[in-house]
Amino acid sequence: MRLLDLVREGVAERVNRGQPPTSLLVLTNAGQDPLDDAVVAQVLTGLVERENIAVARTDEISTELEARPSLRRSVPAVLGxxxxxxxxxxxxxxxSTCDLDMAAELARVFVATAPYMRALDVLERHSFSVLTGPPEMGKTAIARMIGLAQLTAGWQVHECAHPDDVFRAYEREREQVFIADDAFGSTEYSPDSAERWARELDRILARMDERHWLLWTSRPAPLRAGLRRVHRERGLERFPQPGDVLVDASYLATWEKALILFRHAKAAHLAEPVVGFVKTEGVRVVGHPYFTPERIRRFVADTLPNVDVARRSDADALVDAALREPTRAMTASLRALGAEHRDLLVAMLDAHGASINQRELAAAVRRHHDGGLSRPPAELFDRLADHFLKVSDVAVRWVHPSWRDLVIDDLASDPDRRRRFVSRCGLDGLALAISTQGGRRGARVFPLLLQDADWDVAADRVWQLVPNLDHPELARLLRVLGSATAWARDAKSKRESENLALAALDLTAQRFEGETFPLEVLDAWVETAGTLEYAPPVPRLARTWADLLPAVPIAAGSPRELERVDDWLRLAQLLERYDPEQLAEFGFPDRYSETIDAMLSAAREVRADPQHADLEPLLARALERLRQLIPEPRSWDAETVLVELCARHVETEPEFSQVTAPLLDPDLSVARILSDLG
Structure with a gap:
C-alpha cells in the first residue's frame, strides 16, 4: 500500500543519513486504511522499537486537536x-480586535518555521517577543498565527497600532495576546512609531505575565533603547535582555522555503501542467536570491495561473520577474517617507560596495540633503534599520536588493530629483547614472540619463570630478565610461556616452600633462579610448618614461627598485600595443641594453641568494614582460635566468581539490517536498 511505502521510505532515508528515528508517529486521514501499529512495526523491524510506534487516524487526530491548544500552537497548519x-x-x-478572516486565510498556507517556534518559546518564557527582519519575511504572519492559535485556546487577541490600544484593551483577569505592528505596515513608514512603543515599553511590560503576551514586530534598536530605560529605572530582575526576546524572521532553511512554496501551490488548486512546472522549477524558485514568503504568495496567486509552460523560456522570464518585482507595499512604504529619510536612501546609491562604511554614507547624505539634518546620521540609519537597511556598528547595507532597485526607479521618475542627484554625486553615483545591464532583469540602461538635460548635467559633473579624484577612482571612472560606450544600444546614447568619455579622457590628459602619468590611470585611459569610434592619440609620455627608467646599477635587494623596473617595462608594453611610434622614439630596446643587462644581473643575484626569495615573484613578472617585449634576447646571456625564474613564479591556473557533497542535498529535499503536489 502507498502509505506504508511512504513510511518505509521516510524511515530508510533517515537511517541512510545517519539519523535513525527513535520513535515514529504516523498521521493518516485514510479512514478505511488497515494500517495499524502492528503492521508498521512488522515493516520496520530492526529500525524502530515496537513500543515507540503509533498510528493516529482522522477521528483521533480531530479529538486531540480539539482538546489540546498546545498542539494547535505547535502545528498551526491544522488550523487551516x-x-x-x-x-x-x-x-x-x-x-478581540484581530482580523480573524485574514488569520484564517493565512492558516491555509502558513508554515511553522524555526522563527515561529522560537517566538513561541520566547513568549512562554518571557511573555514578550520581538519579531525583527526585513519586510515580506513573515513577521506579521507569525504574530497573527500565534494569535489565532491562542484565540482557539480562549485568549483574546488584539492588534494594536499604538501603545494606547494596549492600555485600553488590557484586562487583568483575561488571557490576552497583544500584537504590536510598530511602523512598517503595508502602506506607510513612520520612524517615530517605533520610538513611541519604546517610550511606553516599561508600562506595557509591567502588565505582561503568563496570561498576557506581547508580540512586537519591530527593529532591534527601539527595543534596546526601551529596555535600557526599563533596566535603568526598574532594575534587571524582572525584565529581559534584548537578546532574550529578539527573533529574526529572515532566516529560512531551504526546506522551509520549499514548504512555503508547496503550501501556497497546494492551496491554489493549480492546473496539472502548472503543477508540473512548479515541480521542475521549484529548486530555482526556492534558491532565488529575491525569495520572500510574500513574493511566493504573489507568484502563486498572480503569475503561475498565467504561465504558458509550453514556452519554457518565457515561463522562466516570468518566474524571475515575479520574484524580483517590488511589492505594492514596498512602493507605498518608500513613497510615504519624509524628505530626510528619502535622501538617506538616495545617498546609499552614491556609495561604493554592498556594505557601506557609515562615515562614507554620512558624507553622501550631507551631499544630497539640503539643509541640516534633524538627527545625527547614525540615528537616521538606525531609524530605517531592518525595514530598508541592515545596520551594524560600522557599515550599512540594503536589507534586500529590491529596495535599491526601487529607490533607483523612484529617483529616475522625477527629472528634478535625478538631475540634482547627478549634479552632486560622487564617482559611485555617476557610475550608477551611466550604468548598463542593471535592474531586476539586466535591462536597465543609463537609468538617470533620460533626457538631453540629464546628459548635460552628467557632463558638468565629469568636468568637476576628473581633476579631484584619486588615481584608483579616476581609473575606475574611465573604465565605467568605456563600458557605457561599449554597451550603448542606440545612436543617441552612443553619441552622448562617447562625448562623456572623450571629455574625461581629455581632462585626464590635461591633468597629467608635463607630469608622471600614473600607470593605473594610463591603463584605463587607453582601454577607454579603444572603445571609441574615433580614439584620441595616446598622451605624450616622455616625462613618465624618464621618471620610470631604472637607474643603473639596479640593487637586487631593493623592492622599490625592482618595482620601478616592472613599471618601466609595463609602460613599454602599453606603448608597444597602443602607440608603437612613441616607443620607437624612446629608442626601446636598443638604447637601453645597459639597463637590461643590469636587470639580468639583479635577477641572477636574487636567484643565487635565498634571503631574496620573497623578491623572486616580482622580478619574474618583470622578466616575463621583457621576454614578451623582446622574444629573442639577442646579445645578452639571458635565456637561462628568464626560463628558470619565469617557470618558478609566473602565475598558473590554481588547482581545485575535490569537495565532498553534503550528506543531504538541499535540491533533493526541495524535489521531495514538491513531489507531494500530485
Missing part, C-alpha cells in the same frame, strides 16, 4: 484544515 470558527468561543471573539 477546516472552519477555525468552530474552535473559537464567540464571547472571546467578540471582545
Amino acid at each position: 484544515l477546516g472552519p477555525v470558527e468552530s474552535l473559537i468561543d464567540e464571547a472571546v471573539r467578540s471582545r
Whole structure:
C-alpha cells in the first residue's frame, strides 16, 4: 500500500543519513486504511522499537486537536484544515480586535518555521517577543498565527497600532495576546512609531505575565533603547535582555522555503501542467536570491495561473520577474517617507560596495540633503534599520536588493530629483547614472540619463570630478565610461556616452600633462579610448618614461627598485600595443641594453641568494614582460635566468581539490517536498 511505502521510505532515508528515528508517529486521514501499529512495526523491524510506534487516524487526530491548544500552537497548519470558527468561543471573539478572516486565510498556507517556534518559546518564557527582519519575511504572519492559535485556546487577541490600544484593551483577569505592528505596515513608514512603543515599553511590560503576551514586530534598536530605560529605572530582575526576546524572521532553511512554496501551490488548486512546472522549477524558485514568503504568495496567486509552460523560456522570464518585482507595499512604504529619510536612501546609491562604511554614507547624505539634518546620521540609519537597511556598528547595507532597485526607479521618475542627484554625486553615483545591464532583469540602461538635460548635467559633473579624484577612482571612472560606450544600444546614447568619455579622457590628459602619468590611470585611459569610434592619440609620455627608467646599477635587494623596473617595462608594453611610434622614439630596446643587462644581473643575484626569495615573484613578472617585449634576447646571456625564474613564479591556473557533497542535498529535499503536489 502507498502509505506504508511512504513510511518505509521516510524511515530508510533517515537511517541512510545517519539519523535513525527513535520513535515514529504516523498521521493518516485514510479512514478505511488497515494500517495499524502492528503492521508498521512488522515493516520496520530492526529500525524502530515496537513500543515507540503509533498510528493516529482522522477521528483521533480531530479529538486531540480539539482538546489540546498546545498542539494547535505547535502545528498551526491544522488550523487551516477546516472552519477555525468552530474552535473559537464567540464571547472571546467578540471582545478581540484581530482580523480573524485574514488569520484564517493565512492558516491555509502558513508554515511553522524555526522563527515561529522560537517566538513561541520566547513568549512562554518571557511573555514578550520581538519579531525583527526585513519586510515580506513573515513577521506579521507569525504574530497573527500565534494569535489565532491562542484565540482557539480562549485568549483574546488584539492588534494594536499604538501603545494606547494596549492600555485600553488590557484586562487583568483575561488571557490576552497583544500584537504590536510598530511602523512598517503595508502602506506607510513612520520612524517615530517605533520610538513611541519604546517610550511606553516599561508600562506595557509591567502588565505582561503568563496570561498576557506581547508580540512586537519591530527593529532591534527601539527595543534596546526601551529596555535600557526599563533596566535603568526598574532594575534587571524582572525584565529581559534584548537578546532574550529578539527573533529574526529572515532566516529560512531551504526546506522551509520549499514548504512555503508547496503550501501556497497546494492551496491554489493549480492546473496539472502548472503543477508540473512548479515541480521542475521549484529548486530555482526556492534558491532565488529575491525569495520572500510574500513574493511566493504573489507568484502563486498572480503569475503561475498565467504561465504558458509550453514556452519554457518565457515561463522562466516570468518566474524571475515575479520574484524580483517590488511589492505594492514596498512602493507605498518608500513613497510615504519624509524628505530626510528619502535622501538617506538616495545617498546609499552614491556609495561604493554592498556594505557601506557609515562615515562614507554620512558624507553622501550631507551631499544630497539640503539643509541640516534633524538627527545625527547614525540615528537616521538606525531609524530605517531592518525595514530598508541592515545596520551594524560600522557599515550599512540594503536589507534586500529590491529596495535599491526601487529607490533607483523612484529617483529616475522625477527629472528634478535625478538631475540634482547627478549634479552632486560622487564617482559611485555617476557610475550608477551611466550604468548598463542593471535592474531586476539586466535591462536597465543609463537609468538617470533620460533626457538631453540629464546628459548635460552628467557632463558638468565629469568636468568637476576628473581633476579631484584619486588615481584608483579616476581609473575606475574611465573604465565605467568605456563600458557605457561599449554597451550603448542606440545612436543617441552612443553619441552622448562617447562625448562623456572623450571629455574625461581629455581632462585626464590635461591633468597629467608635463607630469608622471600614473600607470593605473594610463591603463584605463587607453582601454577607454579603444572603445571609441574615433580614439584620441595616446598622451605624450616622455616625462613618465624618464621618471620610470631604472637607474643603473639596479640593487637586487631593493623592492622599490625592482618595482620601478616592472613599471618601466609595463609602460613599454602599453606603448608597444597602443602607440608603437612613441616607443620607437624612446629608442626601446636598443638604447637601453645597459639597463637590461643590469636587470639580468639583479635577477641572477636574487636567484643565487635565498634571503631574496620573497623578491623572486616580482622580478619574474618583470622578466616575463621583457621576454614578451623582446622574444629573442639577442646579445645578452639571458635565456637561462628568464626560463628558470619565469617557470618558478609566473602565475598558473590554481588547482581545485575535490569537495565532498553534503550528506543531504538541499535540491533533493526541495524535489521531495514538491513531489507531494500530485
